[in-house]
Amino acid sequence: MLRLTKQIAGALALGTILTGAHALPVMAQESAFGPADAKETYYWISNKANLPLFVQYDYVGMEKIANELGVRVIVAGPTDFDLPGFISAVDQVCAQHPSGVSVVGGWDPSLTEPVKRCLEQGVPTVVDDGDLPDSGRLAYIGTNWTQVGVAQAKSIMKALPDGGKVATMSIINAGNMREAVAGFNAYIAANGAGKIEIVANEDDGGDAQKAAQVTAALLAAHPDIKAFAGFDSESGAGIVTALREAGKNPGEIVVTAMEQTPDFFKTAKEGWVNGIVVQNRELFIYYAIKLLHDYNHSGLKTAGLDAANGGRAIPDLDTGVLVVSADNVDKVLTALGVK
Amino acid sequence: MAARLEVQGLSKRFPGVIALEDVSISVERGEIRALLGENGAGKSTLGKIVAGIHAPSSGTVLIDGEEVRLQDERAAGALGIGIVHQEGSLVPQLSVAENIFAGRQPVGRFGQVLVDQMRAEAARLIGQLGVAIDPARRVAELSAAQAQIVEIAKALSHDLKLLILDEPTAALTLNETDRLFDVVRKLAQSGVSIIYVSHRLAEIFALCDRVSVLKDGRLAGTRDVAATSTDELIRLMVGRDVHLHRQADGRVPGRVVLEARQVAAGVMVRDASVTVRAGEIVCIAGLIGSGRSEFCETIFGARKRSGGTIAIDGNAYRPGGTWDAKAAGVGMVPEDRKTSGLFLGMDIVNNIAATVLDKVSDGAKFSQAKAEALAQNFVVEMRISTPSVRQVVGNLSGGNQQKVLLAKWLAMEPKLLIVDEPTRGVDVGARAEIYRLLRALAAKGVALLVVSSDLPEVLALADRIIVMAEGRTVGTLNGGEATEESVLRLATKFTASVAASRATVGADA
């Protein structure tokens, strides 16, 4: 028994040395912002709450607004793709009656019900980065995903004046992705009919490895395929990996994608990707919290009714998109300090 | 008055096998009838047909003179026929009462189980058997004998006419067997007919009125127990004379191989000592729970030793595990070949190779050819009957499995071989073969330490007998002079009546 205890202790110590001592330069990501003693607490809730994309952009906006207003902004939700976990996180957060909640609505339409429950409990709730139109949310703040689809369709049509075969990749069951793919398909149908043919709308589950596998299979299925459009943040990396592995040259196949990490913009400079859609994500939570705070404090009335009596609506906010292409990529890389 | 059970011209064919061929027997009211036979002789099949589990291929079954056609066990139960299976049918996690009424619990208006009523009824059924077991207890907490009694209570119904017991004492100690026999006798006195399926001769002499012997699916004969002998029954079972008797073949014990002094291990082994010489067969006798097997496991390094000393060939020996025992030349054939001895899903070659992987390898590379040759040798030498060495061991008969298990340990050429229950679940013919092998081993100079619950076996094999009780070695008897009674007197303070009847009636093995 003693020997056993020693052995376990040894293994644990070794683990601790590796994860602890060496972890000094390794910073665990903060998941709450603003003064710890703030009077008001706001929550941002999402699936895969520590997705690199979120941490890179959304968290920045979060930190900024928290310090600006002197409120606490806390990240909640599961770290993996876990819809039941997400829903229960929304329920549990709202049960604590925080000052306001912003839910990333794009993951799934089934979030409508928990958002409704929050509102019933009197918690001011908005939705960002993918709308839940039937939830009665006070406002939607974020990208108009149809416009994301349109932006990618425009980039592809510009790069392929003679048309050709195109495939899309997305998280097939995410509401915002569906909106984007529908916008993409509709724009192509209206403006590129007869020239551009959409041969597949595939699922990559938000996993670059899977995206690479699907891209490779699509290349085989359609040797004359001309373009790929990727709608989740990992699609682009996977598509480029597969093209590189297939021995393609940059520009041989047209790719449009969503932003991922700053490093990913290099693919636009190298010519692998023709258009990277940037969502202005830093604005999402910044404005979501700002508007919720405003809703709680401004005291402005409509027809004599204040917010608590349903008099004051929060305006929806379309944060717009920016397309990074060969034209502006140098400016972006310089601004972000990517070597 | 018609006989309670009349079986006429019963045959049963399974695909490729004739399990029963034209068997006719009749059992009277209140009679205890033994069904005796080697493994595969058809005795269990006969019991299962009468209990409605198998349908006969031809022939008729009559109960109280009326022909019956039984669809299933339930239909048999409705007619007053109960069976207690060899494998057991109890769920250990559930209570006694729930087990007795499995699937037919008394229920109330809403389908809820009426627990009090069920327990009262269970207590009444168990009471009928003349014992008291709390029906609320979980079966896992019961002793093996109590569990067996619960099995019987489960088979009891309002109007029980015939009870079939299939090898009910396999897991019981002598004392427990004795208590079970009391219950069976009580049932018989109340008019229930009993069919007692067994291959333990001593039990048949102690309990039964008449005995029907089956051989290869046919009835070899029916005898009054009072008018027959062990030798006659064995002849009927095997079809030839088999001698399980003691053979003094003039072996001369050599150097001391194993010297264990005051060994202690946990609560089961407190103070046990034994010396075994080369060429000597030493048997450890004792009741189940006396620490015999645990003592052997300690010598083999499968159990941690907390006290005492062991020396092999005069060298101090402190095994950290079974691999150290192996390195020191100690082998152990475990008690339960199915759960802890053999790899049932693997072939003979691999089973034998398991202990001697280094021997059948070229350097790091495992050699199929060497392993196969080794297995082939043993198959011939030990007369293992099998179509090929590549036969999966699970498909062999019990006796042949036991031989493979022995071969597995002989392959490593041990100095000391511990054999725990060498012939459990093995039929008489194979038993004689195994005795021959063990004696031949001893003659070659191997030191043998044998544990057995079967006293005739101990008396037939042992040069010396060490008796254990409650974790201690309590005495030594000379193999040639010991009797079952003298062994048992040492093993237990009170001489069980079973033992008494064994010693007096027919147990001349």
Add this chain to the structure above:
Amino acid sequence: MTDTTAATQRDALLLRVVRKLANSRELTLFILVLVLAGVMAAVYPNNFPTASNMRAVLLNLAPVGILVCGMMLLMIAGTFDLSCGSTLALAGVWAGVVASPNWLGYGPYAGMLAGLVVGGIAGLINGLIVTRIGINALIATLGTLTIFRGLTYVTAGTGVTPISDEFAAFGRVADPLLRIQSLFWVMLVIALGGGWLIARTRFFRQYYFIGGNPRAAQLSGIRVDRLILIGFVIMGVLAGLSGALYAARLNSAVVNAGVGIELKVITATVLGGASLKGGEGTIFGGIMGVLFIALVENAMIINSVGVFWQGIVVGLVLLFAVSLDRFKTPGRG
């Protein structure tokens, strides 16, 4: 009369063929793979049997294939590791942290080594929990599944992107002839080497005995606990290797890498002939299982099977392949 006899003989022959196939899962799978590939090649001659498609299929099955080698060893011994996907992510992130100049910056070789070591330690922890504390492998590795994933987040919540071009080279170098990237070749070496070791060597032979009957193995003088511990360490190191190469391939250590991969690995392993009870299986079978699943997935995309149907098809194909076991030679008395 003669007709029926002929028919019976034909049936008997068919049954014999089916039995033969059912008795060797490797052979069954091999034939299924050939049939699937043959049909696909006939129907889509310009799409399926192309060099680029074959390269892509082989490359993409490699991470799972490496894990299958370790899982097969564990399943032969009658146990398994659910935490391998989390180990893969943890090792990948540690490889990235050690290699990336933005983090510790010890260079690509140190990063690769870190991945292997972290994987090995994770395996050692699993093994110690299972053998020394005696917790059932299902529960133990279910626990470490979330613990290792959590450690991954704690180490680098956002992952490490990019790692470095030198590190990425590990995943991007390809052989000059067939032009398949390193990940596949590493898998091939492990599969061939591991396959030989498990099938032929005395040491690994012992795992079959452990899986066949652990108690009997123990009583046969086989060091059951030590071997199972070693098995978990091997699984961990392979997961670490797979994770580090996975990160190198994308030049990015993703914290969510390998989520759910353990089920894919176990599926392929069982499909390849491992039994949940242990004592059976070969590396060749496991690799055939991975290859078969990869081909089915590839075939569906080439066939333009709708995404919602793909999961259903994969499940049906698996059930079909495993159900062939019903025709196994009856045995065991």
